[in-house]
Amino acid sequence: MTDQPFGTIFEPFRIHSVEPLRLTTSAERTAALAAAGYNLFELRAEEVLIDLLTDSGTGAMSAEQWAGIQRGNEAYAGAPSFYRFREAVTGLFPFRHVLPTHQGRGAEKILFTVVGGPGRIVPNNTHFDTTRANVEFTGAQALDLPIPEGLQPGRRHPFKGNMDVAALEQLLEEQAAAVPLVMLTVTNNSGGGQPVSLANIRAVRQVCDRFGKPLFLDACRFAENAWFIKTREPGYADTPVAGIVREMAALADGMTMSAKKDPLANIGGWLALNDDSLAEQCRNLEILTEGFPTYGGLAGRDLEAIAQGLHECTDEGYLRYRVRSTAYLGEALESAGIPVVVPFGGHAVFIDARAMLGHLDPLQYPGQALACALFEEGGVRACEIGTVMFGLHPDGTETPAAMDLVRLAIPRRTYTQSHIDYVIEVLTRVAGRAADLPGMRIVSQPRHLRHFTARFAPLP
Numbered sequence: 001m002t003d004q005p006f007g008t009i010f011e012p013f014r015i016h017s018v019e020p021l022r023l024t025t026s027a028e029r030t031a032a033l034a035a036a037g038y039n040l041f042e043l044r045a046e047e048v049l050i051d052l053l054t055d056s057g058t059g060a061m062s063a064e065q066w067a068g069i070q071r072g073n074e075a076y077a078g079a080p081s082f083y084r085f086r087e088a089v090t091g092l093f094p095f096r097h098v099l100p101t102h103q104g105r106g107a108e109k110i111l112f113t114v115v116g117g118p119g120r121i122v123p124n125n126t127h128f129d130t131t132r133a134n135v136e137f138t139g140a141q142a143l144d145l146p147i148p149e150g151l152q153p154g155r156r157h158p159f160k161g162n163m164d165v166a167a168l169e170q171l172l173e174e175q176a177a178a179v180p181l182v183m184l185t186v187t188n189n190s191g192g193g194q195p196v197s198l199a200n201i202r203a204v205r206q207v208c209d210r211f212g213k214p215l216f217l218d219a220c221r222f223a224e225n226a227w228f229i230k231t232r233e234p235g236y237a238d239t240p241v242a243g244i245v246r247e248m249a250a251l252a253d254g255m256t257m258s259a260k261k262d263p264l265a266n267i268g269g270w271l272a273l274n275d276d277s278l279a280e281q282c283r284n285l286e287i288l289t290e291g292f293p294t295y296g297g298l299a300g301r302d303l304e305a306i307a308q309g310l311h312e313c314t315d316e317g318y319l320r321y322r323v324r325s326t327a328y329l330g331e332a333l334e335s336a337g338i339p340v341v342v343p344f345g346g347h348a349v350f351i352d353a354r355a356m357l358g359h360l361d362p363l364q365y366p367g368q369a370l371a372c373a374l375f376e377e378g379g380v381r382a383c384e385i386g387t388v389m390f391g392l393h394p395d396g397t398e399t400p401a402a403m404d405l406v407r408l409a410i411p412r413r414t415y416t417q418s419h420i421d422y423v424i425e426v427l428t429r430v431a432g433r434a435a436d437l438p439g440m441r442i443v444s445q446p447r448h449l450r451h452f453t454a455r456f457a458p459l460p
């Protein structure tokens, strides 16, 4: 006998309760897609076989989280559930003020209502859709400053989510007065779920200090980011994940957070920060829009589920499985010759739809076309992260996004390896007829966050 690790990817849990999956016919899927206006957000979940639309709020809770749900205290003010939640948050992110919100965008809305506004510029490595929309809604500009490698899907780099520090420096030299704060998204979701190194966070911090600007983390996938630091950044192999997270937090002045990602909850979020006067303005807005500051749009039971999830998501056995099982999908697609963003991120595998459907112009929405084909082929629901999501600008003009990706997001602790093997089979079949897939046109769309509700039609 030996303690040598086994090669099998081991799910460090067993199934506690199950939900049935319904197999559909190809004719049913074609009809469902047309009825949904070729927008996968408009499908009913029962029409989907394997749902990789998002990893947000779709994970399976643990027995201990369900126990927390029972323990939830629903006092309007000062519930013990709030204090357990706050202790779990500050154990990792020791910010002075913690404001619970109904989800991440609740925190963004409050923060940018206070610091945004016309003429302001908010830089980020890459803004996610809701962050960008919340910044732009105030009249401010949301500026992405990823490193150049972050925009090359086939280029390998251990920390492709890093911010371009020289570009940040130049922005601040030229327009410091317009920048209320600097954000860093860890991991960088729109950029392929790629991590940000501690060296990069430190370098951004130094630039922020030089110009007197606060640094905020959009920390939805902080635990996966910390795992990548542990396994890729020199000097951190022996540091516990929780210690790495605290080091990330110590470099920042605040954070926005969606508890629907790494904290393994189905709902929730928070805004945390050190500045007393900014916190007071945010708290007043929170009362107006989210609720009293000890529940902030959540039930006490939700706060309990988040507190427990925060303990579980930094477990290294869990994180090893999480990152390894995502890479399993990515490696299989890469071996099948499907162009994927490399290296693989923590929460998702991203397909380079612009390369895979090279016969389509970006304004024929190759990502949307591919995502629709995956659903039609095998009931797999994925998400376009490209020109549909980011191509429409506040002034009504449209340009191709930096990349046209399709994200296969993996819900946490939800699907088994055979489900993923099925996804690989579906992808491989679609790849075989990629050159014949038609592009898409938009039939109707709203002004903001159009990807959620726009309707499409296939091009002839």
Ligand SMILES: Cc1ncc(COP(=O)(O)O)c(C=O)c1O
Binding pocket: 056, 103, 104, 105, 106, 128, 130, 131, 185, 189, 218, 220, 257, 258, 259, 260, 268, 269
């Ligand atoms: C990086 C990032 N920031 C913010 C959000 C917004 O969080 P929520 O969906 O909880 O509003 C998301 C959600 O997908 C995200 O991935």
